[in-house]
Amino acid sequence: MLKLKNVKKSYTEPNGDELPVLEIEDFELGKGEQSVLVGRSGGGKTTLLHVIAGISRPDCGSVMIDGLDITRLPEAGADRFRAERIGYVFQTFNLMSGFTALENVMLGMTFSRGRRDTQRATNLLEQVGLGHRLQHKPTELSVGEQQRVAVARSLANRPKLLLADEPTANVDPANQQHVIDLIRESCLNEQVSLLMVTHASEVANQFDRVDRLDEINKVVAQSATPE
Amino acid sequence: MPLWKIAWRSVQRRSLASMLTAFSMALGVMLVVAVLLIHGIIAESFRNNASLGYNLIMGAKGGRLQLVLNTVFYLSEPVENIPYAFYEQYLPAEKRSDGKDGELADYVDRVIPVCLGDYYKQYRLVGTTPEMFDDYVYNEDTGDKYEFAEGRNFVQFDEEHGFFEAVVGAKVARDTGLKVGDTIMATHGSVEGDEHPDQFYVVGVLKSSGTPIDRAAFVNMEGFYLLDGHALPIKDETGTEGETPNATKIAEEAEIIDKSIPAAKRKRTPLAKERREVTALLVKTSPIISRGLSNMVNEGPDAQAVFPVGEITALFNRIVRPFQQILLILTAMICVVSGISILVSIYNSMSDRRREIAIMRALGAGRRTVMAVVLLESIILSMGGGFMGWVGGHALITAAAPRIEAETGVTIGPFDMAPPVNLLALMSDDPIYLNGQKFEEINVSTEWILIPGLMILAVLVGFIPALAAYRTDVADALTSNP
Numbered sequence: 001m002l003k004l005k006n007v008k009k010s011y012t013e014p015n016g017d018e019l020p021v022l023e024i025e026d027f028e029l030g031k032g033e034q035s036v037l038v039g040r041s042g043g044g045k046t047t048l049l050h051v052i053a054g055i056s057r058p059d060c061g062s063v064m065i066d067g068l069d070i071t072r073l074p075e076a077g078a079d080r081f082r083a084e085r086i087g088y089v090f091q092t093f094n095l096m097s098g099f100t101a102l103e104n105v106m107l108g109m110t111f112s113r114g115r116r117d118t119q120r121a122t123n124l125l126e127q128v129g130l131g132h133r134l135q136h137k138p139t140e141l142s143v144g145e146q147q148r149v150a151v152a153r154s155l156a157n158r159p160k161l162l163l164a165d166e167p168t169a170n171v172d173p174a175n176q177q178h179v180i181d182l183i184r185e186s187c188l189n190e191q192v193s194l195l196m197v198t199h200a201s202e203v204a205n206q207f208d209r210v211d212r213l214d215e216i217n218k219v220v221a222q223s224a225t226p227e
Numbered sequence: 228m229p230l231w232k233i234a235w236r237s238v239q240r241r242s243l244a245s246m247l248t249a250f251s252m253a254l255g256v257m258l259v260v261a262v263l264l265i266h267g268i269i270a271e272s273f274r275n276n277a278s279l280g281y282n283l284i285m286g287a288k289g290g291r292l293q294l295v296l297n298t299v300f301y302l303s304e305p306v307e308n309i310p311y312a313f314y315e316q317y318l319p320a321e322k323r324s325d326g327k328d329g330e331l332a333d334y335v336d337r338v339i340p341v342c343l344g345d346y347y348k349q350y351r352l353v354g355t356t357p358e359m360f361d362d363y364v365y366n367e368d369t370g371d372k373y374e375f376a377e378g379r380n381f382v383q384f385d386e387e388h389g390f391f392e393a394v395v396g397a398k399v400a401r402d403t404g405l406k407v408g409d410t411i412m413a414t415h416g417s418v419e420g421d422e423h424p425d426q427f428y429v430v431g432v433l434k435s436s437g438t439p440i441d442r443a444a445f446v447n448m449e450g451f452y453l454l455d456g457h458a459l460p461i462k463d464e465t466g467t468e469g470e471t472p473n474a475t476k477i478a479e480e481a482e483i484i485d486k487s488i489p490a491a492k493r494k495r496t497p498l499a500k501e502r503r504e505v506t507a508l509l510v511k512t513s514p515i516i517s518r519g520l521s522n523m524v525n526e527g528p529d530a531q532a533v534f535p536v537g538e539i540t541a542l543f544n545r546i547v548r549p550f551q552q553i554l555l556i557l558t559a560m561i562c563v564v565s566g567i568s569i570l571v572s573i574y575n576s577m578s579d580r581r582r583e584i585a586i587m588r589a590l591g592a593g594r595r596t597v598m599a600v601v602l603l604e605s606i607i608l609s610m611g612g613g614f615m616g617w618v619g620g621h622a623l624i625t626a627a628a629p630r631i632e633a634e635t636g637v638t639i640g641p642f643d644m645a646p647p648v649n650l651l652a653l654m655s656d657d658p659i660y661l662n663g664q665k666f667e668e669i670n671v672s673t674e675w676i677l678i679p680g681l682m683i684l685a686v687l688v689g690f691i692p693a694l695a696a697y698r699t700d701v702a703d704a705l706t707s708n709p
Contacts, residue, residue, distance in 0.1 A: 083592075094586045096583055098239055
């Protein structure tokens with residue numbers, strides 16, 4: 001499903017020096033598989049998710065998703081691919097504040113070629129327990145509810161791969177487990193591969209597969225102290 | 228979700244700023260619409276009134292425009308007169324005392340004399356014949372005729388009022404309170420001139436026609452001639468001006484004696500033809516004849532003939548139009564300034580919306596899509612403001628409609644559009660062919676041009692913030708603090 005090969009990514013520092021962030025020789029995730037990625041802050045976890053999602057381009061290497069190398073697609077193609085095949089749950093939810101919960105989920109469908117399916121958006125919100133909050137704006141929802149809307153939005157286009165970037169970091173402890181369960185169950189139900197980044201060991205402990213960034217990312221492995 | 232809805236949500240989220248920028252655009256467009264409509268009203272008023280059922284004006288040689296302003300609009304300084312015999316050339320046998328057709332009578336459909344020079348208060352007093360209002364179609368396009376709100380037309384001679392009957396225009400009646408049965412007295416030569424002691428009886432008040440007729444008082448020409456100082460002095464055989472004949476002298480002496488007797492009773496003999504003049508002739512003739520007739524008159528010694536529509540159009544193009552164009556440019560500049568305020572408003576919000584753009588990009592929106600959303604927002608603000616301005620402009624003119632109608636006679640409804648322009652003439656000199664059909668002109672109200680105009684303005688002012696959206700670094704915006 002997901003296959004990274006010799007992926008390197010570096011940033012240019014203000015003084016012009018190159019700062020390597022990622023160097024991954026090989027990383028794979030099977031169809032419907034769920035993996036949690038752990039690593040210290042600044043270890044390139046978010047950069048890795050951005051590279052996988054096609055938001056950032058690697059300096060070299062390939063990122064195969066569902067048999068297609070996203071790095072070889074033109075930018076517009078990568079955008080569309082992301083819209084149709086990849087779901088993304090952000091640490092800060094990133095809901096559009098002017099939109100209702102339903103509209104936020106519909107927004108996920110706007111940029112794909114698929115049908116604008118209001119019924120599916122409604123169903124997804126019902127599945128995450130927000131059937132009664134369809135017309136509420138993010139400011140009218142609790143933090144946990146906002147993250148649930150974000151989860152529903154990420155699944156709107158029936159993605160093949162869901163990337164979750166510390167989805168419980170901003171959620172109160174009482175709701176953290178609920179969000180994790182929700183993401184995992186949803187992925188299971190929809191046969192979606194899941195790659196979740198987290199700091200929290202109690203979250204990581206729930207996954208059968210745990211990938212440590214300091215093991216797969218050579219840059220981290222060669223430099224700093226392990227987490 | 229359609230992109231316009233995303234843009235609309237963004238407008239809603241910044242409701243106060245959006246409202247203010249749209250309002251500034253509305254103000255600009257309101258002024259543009261008002262100027263366009265007023266331009267139309269002035270143009271229509273000028274064109275309508277330049278030809279009130281006649282196509283030629285004959286008057287004393289001199290300023291052509293002055294002749295038109297005097298006889299059509301009752302404006303400007305009075306002009307010289309022309310001989311009465313010149314007028315008689317155009318009269319048919321039944322209107323001449325000698326029972327013979329005038330030598331040029333066959334060339335004209337209608338000829339109406341006007342005698343100017345006197346005033347009633349600040350309004351022009353016009354001596355003319357009853358034909359001026361009798362079944363007279365002054366607008367051949369609409370078939371409009373002069374109608375009386377009260378009373379009737381004056382007649383050439385009335386047992387009770389003699390030659391001294393008058394009708395007054397709607398504005399004169401409204402401003403002075405004149406009504407049927409009242410009397411008016413003219414001042415000689417100017418507003419401040421000496422008042423003629425002879426009074427005219429108001430027998431009719433005209434309905435408002437929206438023409439300069441509303442702004443004048445009309446008296447029977449026969450009575451006008453009998454006012455003091457209106458008769459030409461008698462010339463002797465050598466052509467030298469001499470004494471007035473004894474009979475007249477006696478009559479005048481009698482008047483002095485019988486001052487208490489109104490002129491209507493005293494002055495019952497029309498003025499001799501050789502002592503008459505007219506200021507101008509309003510002539511209706513066929514377009515084919517009018518050119519030749521005009522040349523003939525202009526080559527002769529007595530008078531000149533002018534085409535009022537041509538003179539008024541020239542005046543309009545020379546003086547009025549440049550003013551309106553300057554006004555239009557100024558108001559268009561207000562729109563541009565309003566457009567710039569949209570640019571500033573959207574651009575200032577770009578740092579706030581960087582994250583929103585990044586979210587959309589992360590959800591799969593392309594660069595062009597986010598650019599389109601920003602452009603749509605600019606279009607919504609421009610068009611929304613433009614629509615408010617359009618409504619405001621029409622509301623403004625509609626509120627002023629009664630006043631406009633009273634002053635110019637142009638009736639304007641809330642949905643009347645500014646006059647059309649020929650789009651084809653702006654693009655090409657040649658006609659265009661569509662489906663084998665030839666189009667020589669495509670007339671569109673100038674107001675409709677506002678729509679593409681505002682769209683272009685919106686795209687131009689939205690382009691810079693849209694470009695900023697296009698260039699947003701998604702990864703950077705997503706990882707920066709919200």
